[in-house]
Amino acid sequence: MRISELARESGVPLATVKFYLREGLLPPGRRTSATQAVYGPEHLSRLRLVRALVDTGGLSLARTRAVLAGLESPSLFDAVGQAHGALGDEPDDVDTGRVAQLLARLGWTGVDERCPAARRLAASLAALEDVGLTMSEDHLLAYAAAARAAAEVDVASVSTDSPTDAVTTVVLGTVLREPVLLALRRLAQQSQAATAWAHGAGNGRSPVT
């Protein structure tokens, strides 16, 4: 299809499609003349991916590019690591001692205590401590159990029939399911708050007593 059809089919404005091409987020089409190129279904699905990462995932163009690069990884484990690494600039100078202890206590083997996610966790725990909201060991263990339950179903849902599909599922699932988990936590908090703190459930006006 022509670039104009690609834009129409995907619902992405033509100028944006051209921008993604220039930025290398979308591979070039097959040239049919000096000024014309045609695009296939692989361009359409790549375009949908980019939109999902940018719009739903809220990623910058640089991070989107890094996550897409992870799709080329030959190993699922590496793809997950690369996707996590692409998601944020994690602080280097953070003390991951408490995280290492937690990982050991949880028995989560195969995890590098200096990986980006571990550094992010350590920095978040330190920030909570700074504002007087130190997370207790029990609170953290409950979070870990919840995170583990979500990760188990994530991993179980990956079909290993096609390595390429599996990597795509893992990398995108990491990014695109995060807002799902966060939104559900917020809804659960609201439901909990309505029943635990309100005298009439859901009236939303009862002050703390």
Place this chain on the structure above:
Amino acid sequence: MRISELARESGVPLATVKFYLREGLLPPGRRTSATQAVYGPEHLSRLRLVRALVDTGGLSLARTRAVLAGLESPSLFDAVGQAHGALGDEPDDVDTGRVAQLLARLGWTGVDERCPAARRLAASLAALEDVGLTMSEDHLLAYAAAARAAAEVDVASVSTDSPTDAVTTVVLGTVLREPVLLALRRLAQQSQAATAWAHGAGNGRSPVT
């Protein structure tokens, strides 16, 4: 204390402290002359809050301001709702039908199916569908159970002795514990991936077979 001491004590650069004052993120100090003002411990703790929201929470100044406004709310339930509302520009034109069904199935009462978190969830599910990663009912229920478990310990950890402290804990906990949950999910995925997909746990190099 003087503004220079406030900066030193908090570790926030003086220019940034002045910027926060101008932007209204930090209330003015008590004037002692036409050009001097003094600041108290409440300024120090507010400054730490602002830094945590901006640095750890990754919030823009506008969102930080909105979250801080939530601290003035007289009701915990309202404070939670306001904090959630302040966290993102949620799409208005999203179909929340599937979310409403899910909430009913989960028995999560007291939750408005058109609230920001519900719209965020609906938009995220639609985006996953667009890229061919539709979340199954079972996957979603597992996520909901995990989110519920995290929310339960969040709500249980709130002391209701002081309404102001409770609101602060809830609002900041909503924002600042999200990176903790996400980081733990990533670590759990890595641990799961190492054991489920690798032939030798933790070697991190086994390709999908």
